[in-house]
């Protein structure tokens with residue numbers, strides 16, 4: 001529904017991007033200076049590409065003969081900082097730019113900002129202000145919502161607190177373009193991932209496929225690499241959830257939600273230990289038989305392994321020396337050991 005094929009030069013930097021985004025959350029991920037904000041601004045009409053085409057739902061927003069102004073594109077844009085009007089209360093901020101007669105109730109409820117409606121922005125916390133900014137964009141009934149690092153100014157705890165609201169937003173059906181350089185946010189929210197590097201698309205595809213691809217992992221950097229696994233909670237006990245996944249049953253900490261609920265869990269490559277034989281007497285609860293699908297040596301001392309079991313995939317990062325000493329090779333069957341606590345709370349989502 002969003003089709004982009006543009007180039008834009010700004011100083012020494014050139015953005016040259018082709019992408020197609022459908023429903024759900026399309027995350028544009030990349031390091032600082034990759035061109036994420038420039039791309040978002042070109043789509044919204046806040047910057048003019050030098051050439052190319054931007055279309056939304058088949059309607060051309062920008063092209064050789066057309067350059068629709070931002071307010072006619074039907075795109076909601078939430079900036080890194082909330083940009084609320086300080087002299088207006090939250091209700092008036094929410095309804096600014098919305099059609100007359102719009103009821104802020106359902107959106108206020110979804111974002112849990114009902115109790116704030118009579119307050120001025122000056123008294124809001126960073127997380128509350130971010131939710132109001134998202135609510136304001138939503139109440140204009142956008143055809144596409146662009147969230148440009150809306151959590152960037154928040155600390156880790158506040159970011160974790162706001163992510164469930166963004167999950168609700170995703171599940172409400174408004175297509176979202178989510179700009180971020182935080183992989184744990186992308187892993188939780190995205191349907192599709194576009195990896196931007198030096199102004200170009202380095203990789204794009206389903207977030208699950210991309211995050212478990214060792215070549216993509218190499219681009220993300222060793223600390224950021226980790227595969228995404230979807231599953232269903234089958235039990236909750238003592239803060240530990242049992243999740244049925246394509247890899248088998250996993251016990252993970254920090255997964256909220258009742259039995260039956262679907263969750264996404266990101267398991268960092270660093271948190272996976274590999275054994276040639278089934279280990280006995282371990283404190284770790286998750287021991288999964290897998291096949292080594294690919295083995296990729298990186299630039300440094302690390303080797304990235306892609307492990308498969310059924311339809312499930314894991315990434316594991318080992319040292320080159322371990323791989324040699326253990327005699328690991330593609331096609332072998334091994335045991336992957338995943339610590340229950342290896343899954344951080346930020347990385348677990350519905």
Ligand SMILES: Nc1ncnc2c1ncn2[C@@H]1O[C@H](COP(=O)(O)OP(=O)(O)OP(=O)(O)O)[C@@H](O)[C@H]1O
Nearest residue numbers: 010011012013031032033034035036037038039181
């Ligand atoms: N008007 C301009 N003139 C010159 N260079 C520009 C201009 N606008 C952007 N750039 C350059 O384009 C590059 C991409 O910037 P952009 O803000 O799109 O990156 P980004 O991926 O959003 O980064 P960040 O994550 O730090 O926000 C940067 O190197 C920036 O300095």
